Amino acid sequence: MKRSAMLDLLRRHGVRPGRRLGQHFLGDRRLLERIVAALDAPAGAAVLEVGPGLGTLTRALLDRGARVMAVEIDRALRAPLLEVLGPYPVGAAPAIGPAGLAADVLGPRLTLLWADAVRLPWGALAGLEAGPWRLCSNLPYYVTGPFLASFLLGPLPWSDAVLLVQAEAAQRMGALPGTKAYGAFSCLVQYHAGVEVLFRVPRGAFVPPPDVDSVVVRLRPRARPPVATVRDHWLRVVRAAFGQRRKTLRNALAAGLGLEATGIELALQSAGIDGARRAETLSLEDFGRVADALAQAGRVEP
Numbered sequence: 001m002k003r004s005a006m007l008d009l010l011r012r013h014g015v016r017p018g019r020r021l022g023q024h025f026l027g028d029r030r031l032l033e034r035i036v037a038a039l040d041a042p043a044g045a046a047v048l049e050v051g052p053g054l055g056t057l058t059r060a061l062l063d064r065g066a067r068v069m070a071v072e073i074d075r076a077l078r079a080p081l082l083e084v085l086g087p088y089p090v091g092a093a094p095a096i097g098p099a100g101l102a103a104d105v106l107g108p109r110l111t112l113l114w115a116d117a118v119r120l121p122w123g124a125l126a127g128l129e130a131g132p133w134r135l136c137s138n139l140p141y142y143v144t145g146p147f148l149a150s151f152l153l154g155p156l157p158w159s160d161a162v163l164l165v166q167a168e169a170a171q172r173m174g175a176l177p178g179t180k181a182y183g184a185f186s187c188l189v190q191y192h193a194g195v196e197v198l199f200r201v202p203r204g205a206f207v208p209p210p211d212v213d214s215v216v217v218r219l220r221p222r223a224r225p226p227v228a229t230v231r232d233h234w235l236r237v238v239r240a241a242f243g244q245r246r247k248t249l250r251n252a253l254a255a256g257l258g259l260e261a262t263g264i265e266l267a268l269q270s271a272g273i274d275g276a277r278r279a280e281t282l283s284l285e286d287f288g289r290v291a292d293a294l295a296q297a298g299r300v301e302p
């Protein structure tokens with residue numbers, strides 16, 4: 001959709017894009033097609049889209065034959081969104097969708113769900129559709145971390161994700177130990193998925209343009225987790241370690257887990273990890289050894 005058409009659509013419906021909701025709309029057809037083409041989704045595949053906005057990416061997905069569940073938080077976008085997705089029959093008010101959420105069921109291949117994507121009833125969605133699901137979104141940047149945590153830790157089976165995100169978030173997703181960008185978010189994402197940066201999207205491609213750079217990334221689920229430790233226990237240890245990343249591992253873990261530093265030190269010794277190290281120097285597997293040692297020492301419930 002041309003920039004002028006997007007501005008006209010917004011004006012006619014009295015919508016002012018809000019930075020608070022990360023509303024930077026993408027109309028460039030070539031870029032939208034590149035994003036959708038990167039998604040490994042045969043016709044008929046179930047695709048979850050977060051934040052359809054003005055429906056440009058939704059359209060591109062539908063044109064490829066996907067079955068789309070698009071989750072939008074901002075009801076002010078309902079009228080322009082329904083106009084863009086015009087060929088689909090429209091009811092007067094949203095109906096009741098999965099798990100009691102408001103929904104517009106616009107034919108057999110498109111459902112708009114009016115909800116906060118960070119708090120989706122993942123079990124209900126998994127019950128609706130066996131999957132595997134694909135995830136495709138121009139993500140509202142403020143919600144990238146919480147949404148991905150909720151999605152990855154949830155039960156929805158998925159096989160591919162192509163996401164337009166802030167360049168900095170992409171860097172954090174794929175960051176390696178020993179780098180500034182490496183943190184609990186990197187560990188969480190890499191526990192579940194391989195991360196690949198595909199291409200850049202210029203600021204000027206968005207309406208309105210964001211103040212940050214954007215890239216398209218692909219996530220592919222790992223065949224098996226990189227560590228055998230119980231995931232939630234491992235993650236608790238990772239989050240505690242990075243909770244105070246300037247502190248030594250020993251002190252950060254003691255503070256984050258509410259335990260005595262001496263007990264932590266003993267567990268670290270048995271894991272062969274120096275307690276004076278900083279969290280950012282540990283690999284996912286190192287965190288696994290620490291988590292196992294803490295559980296074996298009875299310091300933390302696995």
Ligand code: SAM
Binds near residue numbers: 055115138
């Ligand atoms: N997909 C559209 C595009 O590419 O032009 C819009 C992308 S815009 C970056 C992000 C969209 O996510 C906006 O429509 C915004 O209202 C919506 N959004 C923001 N926070 C959300 C949340 N927590 N849950 C669902 N949608 C959200």
